[in-house]
Amino acid sequence: MKQKIKPIIKAVDFFCGGGGMSYGMQKSSIQVLAGIDYEENCRATYEANIKKSKFIKADVFELKETDLEKTLNLKCNDDELLLIGCSPCQFWSIINTDKKKSQKSKNLLVEFERFVRYFNPGYVVVENVPGVLRKKGESGLESFIYWLENNKYTVHFKVHNTSDYGVPQNRKRFTLIANRITKKELEPIKANKKLTVRDVIGVENGFSKIKAGHKDESIFSHTVPMVNELTLKRLEKVERDGGNRLSFANDPELQLNCFIDKDDSFKDTFGRLWWDKPYKKDKEFSYAEIENILKN
Template identity: 65%
Template sequence: MVVKNKLKAVDFFCGGGGMSYGMQLAGIEVLAGIDFEITCKETYLANIKGAQFLNYDVFELSEAELEHKLEINKFDDDLVFIGCSPCQYWSLINTDKKKSEKSKSLLSEFERFVQYFSPGYVVVENVPGVLNRREESGLGEFIDWLVDNDYVVHYEVHNTSEYGVPQNRRRFTLIANRVNELELSPIKSSKLLTVADVIGEKNGFPKVQAGHQDKTPFRHSVARLKDVTLRRLKKVKKDGGNRLGFANDPELQLPCFVGKDSSFKDTFGRLWWNKPAPTITTKFFSVSNGRFVHPEENRALSLREGATLQSFPKSYIFHGRTNEIIARQIGNAVPPEYSRRIAQAIINSRNSIT
């Protein structure tokens, strides 16, 4: 017979709710999101219906306290623990390791809760760096514990573009299962989505100028640009051009790029219409922090465009005092469609039990 889905999840380091939303979309009940960043609370609660937001620093949260607050039990086969800890320390693009040093121990803190509760399923999503440096990050020890405690463990670096997300985003993903003997991995998509599939006028994104501020929940807001930056963008070729378009103009060329035409070419670069977007970082709102210029318009991506490229639905509500806060919520998120495909793999494995 088919097993009825009774799965419930606790989302550690939940941020603005990307992972929780995908889990919920697949049919898993989300009990709570846990995060020390209070600016995520309003966004999380606006979209993850029925869930609690626990504003805690995980270093200061005890296992017994979580057990009491959520009324969850040890060795619950229906329980999913999710740990997508902030990854700045292990990211290749991070340059200031001192600021992010505390984050390098977050995986070990998450392991503490996994060891205490032994949930039926464990999901971890992070930058590939945690695998490349598995001993230093604590990942190797964590995997060893899972295997020793009868979990079947899948772990690999996946590109979310293969999983229904219109974005090249390489992420380490671990799914551990102790309920049956199946190795679970995210469910792949049959179609590669591109930028043209999700943004642009035909997809409900009207043309706007740099500096446009959208006060509606749609958040089609765009960063302002200096006149000289706008002049630079006008020389960048449409649909995939880069900063070499203004490299030979002495008034526009940046001194730091003189003689370095082969370096950092994504800076001031445009997205391609017929390719997935590059990784949407917390700085996607800025033309000088990567290939984040609209394929045709002379501006950076809007907040809503960045969210859409992260696979958030257009109905997703973002709250934040500044555009930068919202951009950080979007860039740090697990793409909800990727999360949904992880959740669906778990659900399918349970429904296959007869």
């Protein structure tokens, strides 16, 4: 008896950026046909890392479904097609310093839905900040989920913490996984163990101690910025394992004017990591340490 060949899922990654989602999909044996992004500057990074995939520079607001269909030779109602929509999240982020600048990103989910409606793929994946769920009516998420559920899709949507999935980082992200192949709700599989900062960075993991302004030529991008003497004093004052700027809040020389009488705002500024906990998203690492975290 011949063994049944498992179908290969083909994916198109909308708002692909440098290719983070595409890379993960390829690692999961999914064939990424193309990544679509408006920023030409993303092309070199995407093409260097996402082999055998096409980078399409296009504004999703102007891109026509039929043009994409012809370019990639796609078929409607393809059970093996996956459409991914991880649109820029600035407008829905809690920290958004310029709503006007990010206004265009507000309706990107609605534009992505247009392609889902046209192609009716077997699978749909959306990832974004939790804000799209908190304001699901305004973000277009509510109507999108309604359409999916009324077109025979089984939909899983939830805010997940990345620390539950093998990433040493406490970071909450909204995830939607929809499929019309099975009635079973598909959701991310949790890791057996949570990773901590100690598991992925530090001297024991190949990162030598370096001073401010140092660039390590032996490890790509193991570099930290130069900081002035006053900033170094502030950093030295912060307690190990979870300390933050409140450690020097009562020191008139070190306290920052913007934080006077604002002890509850952005307390993680100048924060130190907990060695044995997943790190929080607002801490800073060298580029190489970030790369090592994402590889695990």
